Amino acid sequence: MSSSTDPAATVRCVHDVIAVEGHPAPFDRIQIRVFYPARDDGSEFVRMSGEVPLAPAEHPWPVVVIVPGVNIGSDVYRWLAVALTRLGYVVVTYNWIDLLFGIQSGLTPGMDLETAGYDAYGSGPTATAPAPILHHLATSMPVFDGRLDLARVAVGGHSAGGAVALQSADPAWVPGLRAVFTYGAHTMTSTALGWPPGEVASVPAGIPVLLMAGDRDGVISASRSRYGIEEGEHDPIRRTWDQAVDPDTTGWYLRFAGATHFSFTDPFDPTSGRSFLEGDQPDAATGNALRQSMIAIVGAFLDEHAADREPRGSDLSHLVADDPLVVDHDQRP
Numbered sequence: 001m002s003s004s005t006d007p008a009a010t011v012r013c014v015h016d017v018i019a020v021e022g023h024p025a026p027f028d029r030i031q032i033r034v035f036y037p038a039r040d041d042g043s044e045f046v047r048m049s050g051e052v053p054l055a056p057a058e059h060p061w062p063v064v065v066i067v068p069g070v071n072i073g074s075d076v077y078r079w080l081a082v083a084l085t086r087l088g089y090v091v092v093t094y095n096w097i098d099l100l101f102g103i104q105s106g107l108t109p110g111m112d113l114e115t116a117g118y119d120a121y122g123s124g125p126t127a128t129a130p131a132p133i134l135h136h137l138a139t140s141m142p143v144f145d146g147r148l149d150l151a152r153v154a155v156g157g158h159s160a161g162g163a164v165a166l167q168s169a170d171p172a173w174v175p176g177l178r179a180v181f182t183y184g185a186h187t188m189t190s191t192a193l194g195w196p197p198g199e200v201a202s203v204p205a206g207i208p209v210l211l212m213a214g215d216r217d218g219v220i221s222a223s224r225s226r227y228g229i230e231e232g233e234h235d236p237i238r239r240t241w242d243q244a245v246d247p248d249t250t251g252w253y254l255r256f257a258g259a260t261h262f263s264f265t266d267p268f269d270p271t272s273g274r275s276f277l278e279g280d281q282p283d284a285a286t287g288n289a290l291r292q293s294m295i296a297i298v299g300a301f302l303d304e305h306a307a308d309r310e311p312r313g314s315d316l317s318h319l320v321a322d323d324p325l326v327v328d329h330d331q332r333p
Contacts, residue, residue, distance in 0.1 A: 009037035009055035011085045014143055018136045020128075027098040027105070032133060033074060034141070035081040035091045037061065051143070060149035061090045062307045063137065063176075065130045067109045068093070069159030069184075070100060071273045076265035077158070083295040087312075089302065090148055092133055107272075109161035116167065118194035121201055125168035130155055134175055154179045154306040156298070158264050159219070159273075163187060166240070170205035179305040181210035181298050183264040184217055186236035187244045188227050197228025200236065200244040208305040209251040212294065213237040214259025215327060218278030247332060250305065254297065254320065255328040256290055258282055263290050293325045 018030040038052035046052055054061075064084055066077050074093035081091040098108040110129030114120055125131070130153075138150055153176035157165030162185020171177045187201040195201070203209060224234045241253040260278050262268050268281050282290065300316040303309040314322070320329050 009039050010052070011035055011082050012038035012052045013081075014051070014141070016136070016141065018132055020132055023098075027096075030094050030096045030110075030129060030133065032092055032094045032136070033081075034137070034144075035085045035093070036144070037085055037088065037090075054144060054147055057088075057147070060147050061088065062149045062152035062154070062302075063134070064089045064091045064154045064156060064302065064306075065133055066091065066093050067127060067129065067155060067157035067161035067165050068095075068107065069161050069273060070108060071106045072159065072161075072265065073107060073269065073272065076262075076267065076269055079266045079291060080156070080264075080295065080298075084299065084302070087299045087303070088307070088309075089154075090137075090144070092137070094129060094133065096129060109157065109164055111160065111164050113193065116164075116189060116193055116201075118189075118196075121167075121189075122204060125164075125170070125173035127155070127157075127161075127164035127168035127174070130165075130168070130174045130177075149176075149307075151176045152306055152308070153177050154181065154302050156181045157185055158182070159184050159261065161185070166203050166209065166211075166244075167201060169203055169207055169209065171207065172205075177205075177207060179208045179210070179302060181212070181301060183212040183294070184214065184220065184237075184261045185211070186220075186240040188236035188239065190226050191228040192226075195227075200240050203240070203245045203249070206246055206249045208301070209245060209249060210298065210301045211237055211241050211245075211251070211253045212264075212297075213253075213255045214261065214263050215255055215257055216259060216278075217261045219261035219274050222274075222277040241330065245332075249332060251332050252301065252316070252320070253328075253330040254326050256293065256325050257327040258286055258325070259290050263287060264294065266291060290325060293323055297323070297326075 037055040039055040116126045162182030189195040
């Protein structure tokens with residue numbers, strides 16, 4: 001499939017709310033923001049409503065759902081959503097307030113903790129947001145009116161959102177799923193959920209995966225006690241790649257120099273999440289360079305594995321090999 005990018009398109013978004021069936025009120029609503037390539041048709045309706053039509057395209061637009069970390073607002077992923085939209089995707093970010101770990105309410109990626117437990121793991125998805133979001137796009141948003149390619153879906157996740165994205169990487173659980181990319185995420189699971197210390201949960205399906213990490217991730221470094229690890233080396237992202245991803249699965253593992261847990265966000269929000277576990281964030285120039293590197297790599301990965309498009313420039317292998325910010329990488333097959 002050739003690229004559907006429209007050079008005359010701009011990035012616009014629409015907001016909506018989804019009722020999650022079977023979820024108790026008041027935590028049964030997901031607020032979504034859908035970014036899309038738009039083209040102003042010059043009509044009076046557009047001028048008065050601000051609703052700019054979806055840009056025309058040769059093919060329907062593939063879809064990306066971005067799964068956030070715990071207590072991380074979706075605005076910090078807007079940079080990623082806008083960049084991916086400019087590459088020819090319709091991108092969904094969301095905020096969902098729910099009880100976190102059954103104790104206190106907060107922003108959640110949507111996690112089924114029962115299914116994440118040792119005894120139930122593999123019986124269903126641990127990520128509870130992507131499926132209802134995709135259903136809503138297909139049935140309840142006439143602005144897109146059949147012009148989304150819901151057979152070509154990717155899920156991206158950060159932190160705990162990346163963990164549940166990896167744990168749910170099965171098209172039987174996320175319809176149309178073709179690829180998963182994550183940053184600062186792994187499948188090592190808490191001993192509080194019945195898992196043995198230090199064990200990584202398997203990534204269930206053989207779809208392509210991209211695991212990205214930062215070499216200054218203070219949140220992961222400070223979280224070893226959650227997994228029953230008191231001393232020794234603690235690199236759960238690398239262990240997820242080595243032990244949890246099937247060796248026959250197409251995929252990439254990348255580590256970025258100077259990147260922290262929150263280098264995948266912009267702007268950095270020091271008031272929420274576990275940002276206090278890290279030291280100083282990279283300066284503005286370094287942060288921008290890291291995000292430019294990430295989006296180039298994510299875009300190439302999605303073009304190849306989610307959208308089946310011809311490369312826009314260098315293919316993923318050359319991008320990774322030539323990127324001075326990538327200090328460690330591995331590829332399969």
